[in-house]
Amino acid sequence: MKFFFILLFSQFILSQSKNISGLVSDDNGKPLEYSNIIAKPLQEKASLKFAIADYKGLYRLELESNVKYEITVSYIGYIKEVLILEPNSKITTHDFKLKSTGEVLKEIVIKHEYKPIVIKKDTLTYDVKAFSNGNERKMKEILEKLPGIEVDKKGNVTVQGKKVTRMMVEGKSFFGGGSKLAVENIPADALDKIEVIDHFNEVGFMKQVSDSDDLAMNVKLKENKKKFVFGDVETGAEIANDNGFHLAHAGLFYYAPKTNISFIGDINNIGKSTFAFEDLMRFDGGSSSFLSNRKSLTNLFLFTNDNNDVVENKSQFGALNFSFDTSPKLSISGFGIFSKVFMQSKIESENDYLQNSLVSFENKLQDNNSKSLLGIGNIKLDYSPNKKEKWYYNSQFQSSANDIDNIINSITNVNSNTFETISKADNVSVKQFMEWHKSYNEHHTTTFVVNQAYEKNTPQNRWLTNQSFLTGLIPLQNDIIYTIDQIKRVKSNNVDALFKHYWIINNFNHLYTNIGNNYINSNFETSEKQLLTNGTINNFGNNGFGNNVKYQLNDTYIGLEYKFKIGKWTNKPGVYLHWYNLSTKQNQLDYTISKTLLQPQFNSEFEFNKSESLNFNYKLSNTFPEVSQMANQFTLQTYNSVFKGNALLENEQYHAANLRYSKMNMYRGIVWNATASFNKKVKTTRNEIQLSGINQFSTPILTDNPETNWRFMGSVSKKIYRFNLKLNSNLSWFNYLQSVNNVATSNDRNNQNIGLTFKTAYKKWPDISIGYNKGFSQFNGLTKSNYQSDELTSEGEFTFKKYFTFRIDYENIKNTDNFNQTNFYDIANTSLRYHKKNSPFGFELFVNNLFDNKVKNDYSFSDFMITERRTFVLPRVFMFSVSYKL
Template sequence: MLFSKRLLLLAFFIGLALSAYGQSKPLIGQVLDSLNRPIPYANVVAINQSTQKIGGFGITNAEGRFKITLAEGPSYLLRVSFVGYVQFESTISEWDSEKPLNVTLQQADTELGVVEVVSELPVTMKGDTLTYKTDAFTTGSERKLEHVLEKLPGFQVDENGEVKVQGKKVDKVLVDGKTFFDGDTKLATKNLSANAVDRVQVLKNFNEVSPIRGLDTNETLALNIQLKEGKKNLVFGDLTGGAGPEERYLGHVNAFYYAPKLNVNLIGGSNNVGEQSFTLQDYFRFSGGLSGLSSRSGSRVQLNSEDLGIPLANRTNAFDLQSTLGALNLNYSPSKKWRHSGFLIASTSANQLGSNSLRTYLNSGEDTQEQLNSESFVENKSGLAKYALTYTPKEETYLKYSLFGKLSEISNSNDLNSNFGEINQRIDSRNTRTPYALQQKLEWYHAPSERHVFSTELNWESKFSDPLFDLNTNLKPLQGLYPIADAETYRLLQSQEITTNTWEAAFNYYYILNPTNHLNWTLGYQNFSQNLIGQLEQVGSE
């Protein structure tokens, strides 16, 4: 009995010791040069002296600051390095998580002789490109690209699949240098297989139009996902399926084919468990299609969107939610001069909501309680398509034609029943609309010399929407606001037809003074028109 107690006590202290040993805390600091200026994108590595493995890794931000999390207990060899500076090394075993560690790097004055590469650095910086070797950070248990990015220092991935690097939002995603679903981050992070990723490149100030690189002011941040050699010229992907009680089901498929000239990506899925592969936020992000010229020319014309009023369906407020997605992405380059690209996305969602509530009002009347029942049904069907043809006969010339279209069918039904003592009111309403849009754009850029750049852009867009509001109730609505004829039941219809047309053209000439300054002359033309036809009527009245 005494032996058993001693054994349990020993096990307790061993567990306590292991728990204390397994605790971790952050190591924070800042990397500066000899003039106390911050050094961004410096590599910070902590090597466990017991195992000789990397215990933590990070890179400095724009202010030269870093933060890595290390397990307490062992001592570490801290190495800080950056191109052009002498590598810093220091052994640490105790550190204060609240007190920053200042590291000063001295500039290297001697030229490098013969360098023998022993192993590949996990992070390298060259110009505006920061490259991560993903195998240095992953464990092999990752399933999707988002799980890989979460392991990389400086990366953040939210639940919607949007990515930030050093706090700045990523605008586009490329796969082997080619646009993936028009650069959408969510479809890439949620679907691209983790075991196919070899490197992740962060491209600062990204612009696919070579003649105007360095001239635009929008600091676009892009990711280029480089695939492993074994995943090229090969079809790969995954299939997920599941079923459960109450007729619940889940199915999802990804298929990818990458080759030097042809890239094809297919994504499909359907479920009724509340997982939305394509949300309304995604629809709005894609439905921008081709950006207009107004923002760049200084215009501030604001036209009514044909998508306003689309109800939001999500699994946090749904009694039942069904969604289906089908998406196809294509990149085809028959030669170095020509490239065809585009995507097709079709999605549906049906969301049922409902609530019962009992309200008590503080007043002097007899009827102070209201029984309110509500039921809602939201259905959204949408289709998006884009095609682009790019011609680059030489590096200084760029020509692109783009065609974008979208079509939706949206309906939102709400049934309310209010029982307020002797007063019982029923309100049934329905919102429907079938908007569509078509846009074409032509772009030409040419740089005949280092100091002269010319560009011409033409944009045409047509939009249509027909929102319809159908209201049924047993009590007279809009009293004092709109004349309503007396009836046993009341039905009001409000219909609209909104047509929008846009013509834009812009010619630009840039004169390059130096790498950081240039003069820009713009000649532009804009024509916006919008027609609205609306009607409000009472059905069943004379």
């Protein structure tokens, strides 16, 4: 680490620079906001510099000393002005006054004008070459260097604190719009520009009225990549130890004006997942963005565990994305995905139970083996009969199979038992939607959407043990070996429809009318039985187990939204009237409720200028219970848990409010983001828990007990000389009432996380980042618990001898409990890559888990239990890989 600071300090001393600042205005003194200031060096071996004026017309340029520059200022509709700055000039301030061309231009074509960042109302465009040093391999490394953009370890992208929800390449969705596949596979040298589009809508003529909250990122490719096959392939094998670690990866792309094809394939056993859960949920969606998605029943979590918190991980992945225009009016796109994952994990935990007279602790050892298969096929038709009409049809088929073998050894102060759980689940879903949009004239536009989804989920579980368990909760008969079989069947069919009319009264007043219907029909069945060694069957259905529920929920609604604008302030109040009808049939019990509920909402945005805004959203919502929550017979959940639903549940009701502020000031090199949210449930469904030893019985109860959740997330980053300094925070306060053993307790769960990150921001310097995060967690309920965490992270990338790149990242985590007892975990990964410029071959030597740590430690707490956990991780991975760039 000392080497990093010495290197930075020496670079700081040796690099001489000078600043020039001032104002850009017209000849009447009116500031010209977001003018482009370009400093072109008039000698070799010096880089071009740029700046963008802020909304007050102020600019600041950082220039090299001893270099002669031609500084050009341009603004649309004005004659550009040029200043020649001599080497070692003493000039530190200069105001530019541009004269109007005096012409009203319908179209402006600017040739060879360099604009590193262009800011428009809803679009932010980055020119990649202004931020790249040429050593980046993938799109992720480019994005991390763009001001205001961040990429996390899961491949999620945020811009000025707002998450990117749609990823596109050349204006077309990339693998359903997920970000991880794009940022980790698209080659950096194929990128020309990055466009960030707020309030994104696929339908151009709908953008003015749709009020979409989507944030899209569109990748513009270099001209020589737009009709060309590009990408890379990589293969690697272990060169130390004998663990059999290997990897093979391919990312191949073909882009042409009418045909786009992308293929991504990956095989590895080093714990690397190819796509994240957020991306998978997008693939899993298959529904229109105009309709709120129903909760999916299929279990897809196993396919997205991008972590090394396992002792073995084998992954096979293949994905094909295509898009082609069959005619000027019709285009067809789609994707196919196949994934196969095998994982083995091992976890040891110490559980301290609260308010429990029988059992005070449990030592639990858990070994888990899982094998999961997933296949997804999706096709979308985009038809535009004319410029004012758009049709979409999307269809998706999905199938998955999960096999899990889990062994748990539970040791308490009164008993010791070993359980084996074997689970299998076959899941199928078919989803489709149709959209129609039509603009009749500049005042009237309509949208009609129909969404349909069918899902079938059939999990089967078997528990095996040699001792009786869950005494008093399940009707076991004495036997030598206890074998319990459980089958669940869940079928769900959803049909949603929406008709919406947009009336643009004038530029400052809009009126939107909504009519819709949401319908869900579900069947939920469960059965449990004991297989006795004498060949007979003990059916739990004779003792209150076994569910067969027919569930229907219909929601018909009408809504009115009024959008008006006063200067820079835009408001949209709305009110929706819902007619809910819920009916269930089970065990000769018919239950029906009908409710008419009014749900107001309000959206407001104040735009101070193009790069500073304040947004507020409020909504009153009602959510009805799921079918499994209303199943009023017992259901075995785990080796120590039984659940019983409540057939008389009604709707939860909650208020949700959100306030968001964002600002980007290029003149001062500062980016602000802050979000404050408040959620309050006034009608709450929460499980009542009965605890006896380690055994738990829970059932949901609807109460008027309020639950409140406050959360604040914020960050501010500032460029200081050639460094970036960032401060971030994540604070939350959650209060709720929980019943354990018939004792209702007011619980508070509070968390505070504050972090500081320091990184270099100069193309000629190594990329170095050092961060520190301090976390606090408090639980106040049956007991008081306080935990702290200290996390130190650092990353470095150094290029030397032109063709060698050395990377290293290090993470150090310390957890501290109530009694000042600590556990510790650190991990480092490093690599050395050789890639000669213009050569297709690259060679890399990399090491994961450099220190060969065996376990990862952490603390957690629930309403009745405190847990210290040790998770076993993959051993050190020492590999050599060869890549070939097309």
